[in-house]
Amino acid sequence: MEKGDVMISKKTILLAGFILFFAILVIPGALADNSCLNCHEKLSAFSEKEKELNEVRIKHLARDVSCSLECHATTIDKIAKSNYEQWTKSKHAMFNVTCNNCHGGNPDVDVKEKAHIGVARSSDSNSSVFYRNVPETCGKCHSNELSQFRNSAHYQKLKALKQAPTCDTCHSPHEFKILKSSEFINLCSQCHNQDMRIAPSDAPEKAIAALENAEKLKNETKLADSAIKQALQNGKDVSAAKRDLDTAISIRDSLPVLWHAFDLASFEKVIADGVTAAKKAQEEAGMPVSRPKTPGFGTIMSLTGIIAIYMLLRRR
Ligand code: HEC
Ligand code: HEC
Numbered sequence: 282m283e284k285g286d287v288m289i290s291k292k293t294i295l296l297a298g299f300i301l302f303f304a305i306l307v308i309p310g311a312l313a314d315n316s317c318l319n320c321h322e323k324l325s326a327f328s329e330k331e332k333e334l335n336e337v338r339i340k341h342l343a344r345d346v347s348c349s350l351e352c353h354a355t356t357i358d359k360i361a362k363s364n365y366e367q368w369t370k371s372k373h374a375m376f377n378v379t380c381n382n383c384h385g386g387n388p389d390v391d392v393k394e395k396a397h398i399g400v401a402r403s404s405d406s407n408s409s410v411f412y413r414n415v416p417e418t419c420g421k422c423h424s425n426e427l428s429q430f431r432n433s434a435h436y437q438k439l440k441a442l443k444q445a446p447t448c449d450t451c452h453s454p455h456e457f458k459i460l461k462s463s464e465f466i467n468l469c470s471q472c473h474n475q476d477m478r479i480a481p482s483d484a485p486e487k488a489i490a491a492l493e494n495a496e497k498l499k500n501e502t503k504l505a506d507s508a509i510k511q512a513l514q515n516g517k518d519v520s521a522a523k524r525d526l527d528t529a530i531s532i533r534d535s536l537p538v539l540w541h542a543f544d545l546a547s548f549e550k551v552i553a554d555g556v557t558a559a560k561k562a563q564e565e566a567g568m569p570v571s572r573p574k575t576p577g578f579g580t581i582m583s584l585t586g587i588i589a590i591y592m593l594l595r596r597r
């Protein structure tokens with residue numbers, strides 16, 4: 282019996298090992314089954330600047346200057362791979378949104394010339410990544426952001442061939458991150474400033490204030506949520522409170538998309554509606570709305586004054 286147990290465990294280990302080996306062999310292959318990724322991951326220098334650096338490197342090689350050689354090699358590698366590397370850090374990589382989704386081309390062939398059919402540089406006005414075509418390219422997947430963006434002054438200016446931001450002005454390639462307000466103030470003031478007079482200079486501050494109010498709405502919904510949980514434990518009827526909380530939550534979740542209309546007045550109004558709904562939910566769940574006032578500095582000072590005068594009068 283004991284011998285049999287040992288046999289089984291040996292077999293199990295062998296089987297597990299085989300499965301692991303098979304997984305290592307097959308899974309990355311399946312994930313990376315995209316010629317754009319396969320090839321661009323290994324790319325070396327190709328742009329004009331990189332070619333220049335490469336020539337310097339070759340000259341150094343001829344003169345046997347070994348130190349600089351290494352420096353140039355890393356610079357060249359960095360530039361050539363940066364698109365790919367930034368992309369690997371993005372949410373797009375996580376969700377399998379690959380190069381061809383934005384650039385076009387054929388990801389099923391390994392030959393560059395064939396894979397690149399339909400791929401055009403961003404300087405080409407017909408390219409899917411030409412700045413004025415970018416909203417429609419992103420909008421294939423981000424249709425809600427696109428439809429809000431189409432209502433914006435930014436989009437109108439963009440289509441009128443004026444200076445205006447497109448999607449990747451703010452969500453820079455190839456990480457395509459969501460910016461926090463602390464990160465975008467400098468970005469907006471490239472156009473929104475006193476000197477250029479192409480866009481109102483107070484827009485960035487107003488935009489940051491609006492996004493901060495959106496944060497406040499998040500806090501109010503959290504408070505309402507915990508008040509409702511508390512009320513439920515106390516056996517209260519919370520149906521009205523829940524309805525108002527749902528309203529507040531759906532407003533909260535619509536904000537990141539709505540933001541792209543860049544209409545701060547109506548954005549603020551929607552937030553205010555959300556805050557009202559959240560506060561109503563808090564009240565309906567029995568949460569004390571206005572907290573008991575603690576005596577302020579002024580009150581304390583005047584009380585102390587009165588006591589002091591009283592003490593002085595008594596001494597006489
Ligand atoms: C066999 C290698 C290879 C494959 C496959 C490949 N590329 Fe490239 N790609 C390159 C090289 C090399 C360059 C540098 C420019 C050149 O030499 O044409 C480049 C340049 C680019 C550029 C810069 C624009 C330009 O024309 O220079 C983009 C964008 C691009 N590739 C996207 C893609 C996409 C999207 C795919 C998949 C559909 C893809 N590539 C597949 C090797 C490849
Ligand atoms: C979500 C869309 C998106 C994805 C995914 C994407 N790109 Fe791009 N890429 C862009 C945009 C937009 C630009 C133009 C940036 C600009 O105007 O400076 C660009 C520019 C480039 C350029 C510079 C050449 C040019 O035409 O300006 C290269 C090279 C490039 N991408 C390669 C890649 C590679 C390789 C991948 C995959 C690893 C990839 N991109 C994935 C949107 C994307």
Ligand code: HEC
Binds near residue numbers: 372382418
């Ligand atoms: C093929 C579909 C597709 C295209 C095209 C596309 N995206 Fe995305 N994008 C996604 C998916 C999927 C996600 C991840 C899920 C989510 O957050 O909704 C995402 C996420 C994002 C995020 C959130 C990132 C984060 O860190 O949470 C931003 C910002 C973004 N995309 C911007 C862009 C921009 C700008 C373009 C055009 C240059 C673009 N996307 C093109 C599918 C796409």
Ligand code: HEC
Binds near residue numbers: 471
């Ligand atoms: C590339 C230039 C550029 C950048 C960058 C830019 N904007 Fe604008 N913005 C404009 C232009 C141009 C207008 C249109 C002004 C007009 O209607 O005369 C505008 C209009 C606006 C408006 C509408 C103002 C109104 O009163 O109707 C808001 C809000 C706005 N921008 C916010 C922002 C924010 C926030 C950022 C940064 C995250 C930003 N913009 C970045 C160029 C830019």
Ligand code: HEC
Binds near residue numbers: 419420448460
């Ligand atoms: C002027 C700057 C600017 C432009 C232009 C812009 N965005 Fe955004 N985007 C932002 C900011 C800031 C946020 C974060 C908003 C928030 O937290 O409420 C954001 C959020 C997002 C998100 C995340 C939404 C979510 O549900 O969390 C996506 C996706 C996105 N943008 C895509 C796009 C697309 C697509 C375009 C072009 C059609 C675009 N953006 C144009 C600044 C911009």
